[in-house]
Amino acid sequence: MEHSKATATRYLTVQDILWTNLQATKAVQGFRYAPLEEVASYQYAYGSSNAPIDRADRFLMGFFKLRPFDRGNEATGFLACFAFLMLNGIQPTLPDAEGANWLEKIGTEAVQAHKALEMVVEPAEGHAPETVEAAVRTLLDRYPATLASLREATPSAV
Numbered sequence: 001m002e003h004s005k006a007t008a009t010r011y012l013t014v015q016d017i018l019w020t021n022l023q024a025t026k027a028v029q030g031f032r033y034a035p036l037e038e039v040a041s042y043q044y045a046y047g048s049s050n051a052p053i054d055r056a057d058r059f060l061m062g063f064f065k066l067r068p069f070d071r072g073n074e075a076t077g078f079l080a081c082f083a084f085l086m087l088n089g090i091q092p093t094l095p096d097a098e099g100a101n102w103l104e105k106i107g108t109e110a111v112q113a114h115k116a117l118e119m120v121v122e123p124a125e126g127h128a129p130e131t132v133e134a135a136v137r138t139l140l141d142r143y144p145a146t147l148a149s150l151r152e153a154t155p156s157a158v
Helices: 014-025 033-041 052-066 073-087 096-107 113-119 132-142 144-152
Strands: 090-092 121-123
Touching: 014 033, 014 073, 014 132, 014 144, 033 052, 052 073, 052 090, 052 096, 052 113, 073 090, 073 096, 073 132, 073 144, 096 113, 096 144, 113 121, 132 144
Parallel strands: none
Antiparallel strands: 090 121
């Protein structure tokens, strides 16, 4: 009998998220540990919401809701959410030119994060990145205009 290999879900740690914020903002930012730890916990399954998109939805929205960093919550959430998906075999297909507008619609709740994510991801062909660093570096290369726009945006109230 052939058994399929179940792969364990891969997560970003609090330290990974701190490093991701540094990459997103290009500067060390102040942060609040309890909200940051809570945002990190949003990657884990809760009840029947075990699908990676469900987890990524909660993870991304945590950056908008809890705002753990003094600056760069949107950019960090963008990178961390897509890195989480990439580590778990899901590839973003969102064009760089549309990234900041896409994220703004989610942040203003003009569109639900879950639906927005479903529209811009697909199963990855090939291997998932080996590390969070590899996933984030890929995203930094893929989304320079999005991240530049997010860096220039006026930070939302904390």
